[in-house]
Amino acid sequence: MSKPKLVVLSGAGISAESGIATFRDSDGLWENHKVEDVASPEGWKKNPELVQNFYNQRRKRALEVVPNPAHHIIKELEDKFEVLIITQNVDNLHERAGSSNVMHLHGELFLVRSEKYPELIYPISKINSNGWELKMGDLCEKGFQLRPHIVWFGEEVPMIKKASQEVLMADVLVVVGTSLQVYPAAGLIGYTDRNCKKFIVDPKIPNFSEKNWIKIEEKASTGMKKVQEQL
Numbered sequence: 001m002s003k004p005k006l007v008v009l010s011g012a013g014i015s016a017e018s019g020i021a022t023f024r025d026s027d028g029l030w031e032n033h034k035v036e037d038v039a040s041p042e043g044w045k046k047n048p049e050l051v052q053n054f055y056n057q058r059r060k061r062a063l064e065v066v067p068n069p070a071h072h073i074i075k076e077l078e079d080k081f082e083v084l085i086i087t088q089n090v091d092n093l094h095e096r097a098g099s100s101n102v103m104h105l106h107g108e109l110f111l112v113r114s115e116k117y118p119e120l121i122y123p124i125s126k127i128n129s130n131g132w133e134l135k136m137g138d139l140c141e142k143g144f145q146l147r148p149h150i151v152w153f154g155e156e157v158p159m160i161k162k163a164s165q166e167v168l169m170a171d172v173l174v175v176v177g178t179s180l181q182v183y184p185a186a187g188l189i190g191y192t193d194r195n196c197k198k199f200i201v202d203p204k205i206p207n208f209s210e211k212n213w214i215k216i217e218e219k220a221s222t223g224m225k226k227v228q229e230q231l
Contacts, residue, residue: 004171006081006231008074009188011088011178013202014220018065018093040153048145052134055148059109059124059132062091070176070220071097073228080231081172086163088178088185090150103166105159105185111149114140121149160184167191174227176201177220199227 012020037043038054075098077083085094085102090109094102112127112134114120120140125131127138127146138146151157167173168191179202180186192198201216201223214230216223 003080003082005169006077006083006172006174007167007170008083008085009087009167009173009175009178009185010074010085010094011176011182011185013177013179014068014070015089015091015093016177017068017070017220020062020065020091020093036153039150041155044147044152048147049136051148052136055109055150056133058090062093062109063132065093067093067097068221070224071099073221073224075099077228077231084166084170086166086185086188088182103159103163105151105157105163107148107150109148109150112138112146113149114142114144115147116140116144117142122146157184160188163188164191168193170196172197172199172231174199174201174224176224176227178202180206199230201227 033050037047038051044051071093074083074085074094078100083099083101085099086105087094087102088105090104090107092108092110110124110131111121112124113122117140120142122140124134127134134146134148136145140146167188170192173189173192173196175189175198178186180189197214198212199214199216201218201220203217203219205215205217216226218226
């Protein structure tokens with residue numbers, strides 16, 4: 001008999017507990033630069049060195065932190081459920097906690113791709129042995145500059161259609177650590193089947209008109225423990 005399908009939609013709040021800062025926790029600035037300057041195609045064209053440095057520092061920081069209890073609880077849920085994580089996060093903390101099925105909506109911090117040929121994707125570890133640094137002059141096999149494998153503001157989210165199909169088939173949906181402010185990811189909650197059991201975990205649960213949600217107004221680690229107990 002197959003296991004029930006549990007889909008987790010995770011956001012920056014789950015990574016914040018591990019010590020990864022979010023854009024929204026601050027004033028939208030990074031070292032006095034607007035997010036659009038370091039996370040958009042226009043920012044890349046204007047100052048690619050700045051963008052490279054931004055993601056280099058994010059990779060370096062991500063290597064210094066470890067998964068927290070919320071990540072590990074989601075891994076443990078694989079004992080009873082077929083778990084798929086759809087994450088808005090670009091870090092690899094879910095994978096490092098041992099989760100085996102992770103879909104990254106907004107790209108992956110430790111992958112880089114060709115500026116000209118987006119299908120040419122490489123692990124950063126193959127580009128630089130320190131595992132975090134990408135430089136101007138680092139080229140793909142066809143001779144074009146490599147850029148972060150990140151979905152920037154203004155770019156399409158290629159995985160969103162597949163994600164919506166997965167949510168539609170979920171027996172349980174758990175939304176954790178997301179403000180539900182970033183679209184199209186936030187729109188995924190509208191794809192659930194009417195029989196789907198739905199949880200939302202966040203210290204400040206956003207106001208939304210959706211009904212039949214179990215709301216757990218706590219941080220990810222303690223909130224996910226309560227989800228686990230209820231399941």
